[in-house]
Amino acid sequence: MIKQKKELPVAVVGAGMIRFGELFDQSYDDMIVGAYRECLKSVDKGVDEEDIEAAWFGTCLPGATVRREAMGGAGLAEPLRFYPRPVTRIENYCGSGSDSCRNAAFAVAAGIYDLVLVLGAEKMRDIPSRDSIIAQVGRGFHNWWAPRGSSSPQRFGSYALAHMKQFGTKKEHFAMIAVKNHHHASLNPKSYFQNDVTLEQVMNAPIVSWPLGIFDACPTTDGAAAVLLTRPDKAHEYTDRPMYFWGTGVATDPFYVSNKKSYVGWPATEEAARQAYEMAGIGPEDIDLAELHDCFTSTELITYEDIGFCKKGEGPKWLEEGHPMLDGDKPCNTSGGLKGKGHPIGATGVAQIVELWQQLRDEAGERQIKNAHIGLTHNLGGIGSICVINVFGDEPR
């Protein structure tokens, strides 16, 4: 039914982000300007800002977070003084940033523009976190067929529980992912958290929604990230080491938990991966590293399976064997992930691309992995109702 084309002639020539965190000293606009400047700085041969022809802007909850629900193109055009150029704002839950990148890539692939900006941002800490932001927005989903009292930790926790029940997965497995991602974050100067945690700390942490404790949940974070896309034949005007956009996939699945057919996996991830692999002409075995949507540690574990890194139910074993570790053969969330780096919703999918940019160019410092040639980013939004997957390589396909 989805017979998408197998070519996406688009290259990344710049990628940058501000350090994520509790940025009380920066406004929403400040963060956007910061990420934009970091992105410009990353362009090896420099770029004339005036050559950027259009922009896509990913932000998810500006109504709840900065009291400006309708952002429109002005959300980016205003802080960057980007006028009169076109700006499109995209909201696709936790895939807002990565779907912005997909739409920008389509415009470049269609030959409409030569050089475009993708920027994602979310300001989540200026509103008190108790009974706010995600909780406020969550209430919006509480209609007659969605149970009252449900929250993100509860909804994702139910998947963790189902996986434990069906496959014998232990709470320790989820904890291992927290330890891994905190360690990666400690090596990433742009991460919110900079500290290691121990398995014991994670296991003994206060429970948010069983089996998920406070260290199994990603933090509420401020942040912004940006990338520049161009045509492959123009990429070398900006850098001798571009990153190439190999494939993209987006899939939808029922939103309401009561309509899900299974609680041990996300069909949207499977379908988005299928589309992205097909467009990229590869399989999961070809991926060298992946930035996965670890909104909760259990989500990362289940995603190993949905994305084809191992078979359904074998995520715990695959984790125990060390594959997703920094020195494993398929490192996951080398940036620290949402868990360690933070999860400013609209920025997340773009920041994942920033991590691939640094890894594929051997610029990731202490957390640099070996043989990084093909990377994947994954975002799961709206409790699995949407998934966005993008694949990049260090050479043209």
Added chain:
Amino acid sequence: MIKQKKELPVAVVGAGMIRFGELFDQSYDDMIVGAYRECLKSVDKGVDEEDIEAAWFGTCLPGATVRREAMGGAGLAEPLRFYPRPVTRIENYCGSGSDSCRNAAFAVAAGIYDLVLVLGAEKMRDIPSRDSIIAQVGRGFHNWWAPRGSSSPQRFGSYALAHMKQFGTKKEHFAMIAVKNHHHASLNPKSYFQNDVTLEQVMNAPIVSWPLGIFDACPTTDGAAAVLLTRPDKAHEYTDRPMYFWGTGVATDPFYVSNKKSYVGWPATEEAARQAYEMAGIGPEDIDLAELHDCFTSTELITYEDIGFCKKGEGPKWLEEGHPMLDGDKPCNTSGGLKGKGHPIGATGVAQIVELWQQLRDEAGERQIKNAHIGLTHNLGGIGSICVINVFGDEPR
């Protein structure tokens, strides 16, 4: 600086909408299903729903209007059971629907998908209109540099006043546009308002913000509209009379009224028109009919000038000469416009395309104009901070 390509190989093969209005008997989801079904029905040779590969969904204020700020792809995937296909939600103020169409067209032009859906919707009447919706959202813009107490009628009214002062435009001119668009609406079974109004009624109506009275303002409306886009070489599988996407343009301009350089025109309209005309390879003289963003009657008058139908300051004369009337040489808002048909924000830009679809195919019934070959749609959002213009023809470019 914006050197966009001059080709957009995309065709419209279906377009439909529900009747706009105060739809207390229809939920947000009901409207979406209704518009989708009307769109499917409009496809001459029929369409297998399963052949639709992806969708773009335009909606502007679901947080304020239906208490679901984050809609994501689920906003469309859920009511249409569209899973597992990709859906992107776009918010670009009053250009949300038309920019959704632009982004969908880019994906088709890039050859990624063969057949895609664009759907716009907004549910505005289920929340009491006093101190709500636009007013609620408007408060979000009230920070230190935006004056408190400003509202859409006040902001657009200031442009009307400036135009009166600088060019001698009369309140009667704005009233003439209300009379015209109400008349067109009376001939459109899908319009909210079905009644004519007299110049006297409009002139004597209660003032909202001088010089704009209640009949100068578009209503707060519920509604949804949808179109189907495909590649031109596949269009004849669906209809012998496709409509072709000739050009698109989006431009941004300062958001805050205090940063505007002039109050007698919108630079974003001029720039978006320039882009769209260039891509379409035409000029304003080639346009046979236009759906313009008459959120207020004065906006339509000023847009005649910004879009190049006449020179700056000559809008009143051009109107008096009858050009934009139903029997004029360049009919504007034959659908009734936002003023007569209604303005459910996310649906508006898509519904404008529905009107062009009917006019270019000689299916507009009592309001059918002669010689409709090239049509233009225009949306101005965020008090002129964004403009989206799309151009269509009844033959390939």
